[in-house]
Amino acid sequence: DTEVTQTPKHLVMGMTNKKSLKCEQHMGHRAMYWYKQKAKKPPELMFVYSYEKLSINESVPSRFSPECPNSSLLNLHLHALQPEDSALYLCASSQDLGIGGVGGYTFGSGTRLTVV
Amino acid sequence: TQLLEQSPQFLSIQEGENLTVYCNSSSVFSSLQWYRQEPGEGPVLLVTVVTGGEVKKLKRLTFQFGDARKDSSLHITAAQPGDTGLYLCAGAKDSSYKLIFGSGTRLLVRP
Numbered sequence: 643d644t645e646v647t648q649t650p651k652h653l654v655m656g657m658t659n660k661k662s663l664k665c666e667q668h669m670g671h672r673a674m675y676w677y678k679q680k681a682k683k684p685p686e687l688m689f690v691y692s693y694e695k696l697s698i699n700e701s702v703p704s705r706f707s708p709e710c711p712n713s714s715l716l717n718l719h720l721h722a723l724q725p726e727d728s729a730l731y732l733c734a735s736s737q738d739l740g741i742g743g744v745g746g747y748t749f750g751s752g753t754r755l756t757v758v
Numbered sequence: 759t760q761l762l763e764q765s766p767q768f769l770s771i772q773e774g775e776n777l778t779v780y781c782n783s784s785s786v787f788s789s790l791q792w793y794r795q796e797p798g799e800g801p802v803l804l805v806t807v808v809t810g811g812e813v814k815k816l817k818r819l820t821f822q823f824g825d826a827r828k829d830s831s832l833h834i835t836a837a838q839p840g841d842t843g844l845y846l847c848a849g850a851k852d853s854s855y856k857l858i859f860g861s862g863t864r865l866l867v868r869p
Contacts, residue, residue, distance in 0.1 A: 646800075675857075682862075682864070683862070684846055684859035684860060684861060684862045685801065685846075685859050686859075687856055687857070687858075690856070698856065700856075732800050732801075734800070746791050746793075746803035746806055747801075747803065747857060748803075749800030749801050749802070750800050751798070751799050751800050752798075752799070752800050754798075
């Protein structure tokens with residue numbers, strides 16, 4: 643299995659809702675990442691997990707709450723989001739931290755989130 | 759301020775033409791990667807370059823890492839409509855665990 647699977651593919655939520663994005667990989671990668679991508683912009687790093695522990699939080703607002711239940715799963719819990727949080731949320735994994743080795747990062751297809 | 763600047767930002771060319779995309783920085787990177795992203799999908803790794811001056815070829819794509827490891831280029835020969843997408847360079851510094859993406863180049867190859 644050489645994929646990163648993200649669910650759901652699309653999500654529409656109100657500003658008072660609570661929802662979660664899920665990410666799963668079975669490649670034995672020890673680093674997992676959440677990125678946010680606005681239209682026609684490059685991905686922006688949000689969180690980095692290494693060996694199931696949070697390594698980097700890029701000053702992300704607390705309405706985004708990451709969780710790594712085990713080495714294969716990464717969640718992003720969403721609460722009280724704003725319309726400007728609408729974006730494509732990408733999960734990625736890599737064998738190692740940093741550039742991820744020669745194999746680089748493997749990205750999921752993303753969850754397109756719309757906050758109304 | 760974008761740490762990795764790509765140029766051009768957008769390129770529309772006819773099938774069969776050649777093109778070059780540039781990725782520049784004032785910082786030194788331990789290695790650089792190039793990704794291609796299609797609409798509605800995540801980025802897909804094309805190549806990793808680690809040695810200053812290194813040149814790698816992937817079919818019609820040629821990647822070069824600058825001697826000083828501050829810049830990189832991607833050259834596509836005889837572009838095809840299937841090459842259409844967002845091209846992203848990305849780099850990490852030795853002391854950082856963060857993969858930083860460039861500003862992106864959006865390529866459209868017209869049939």
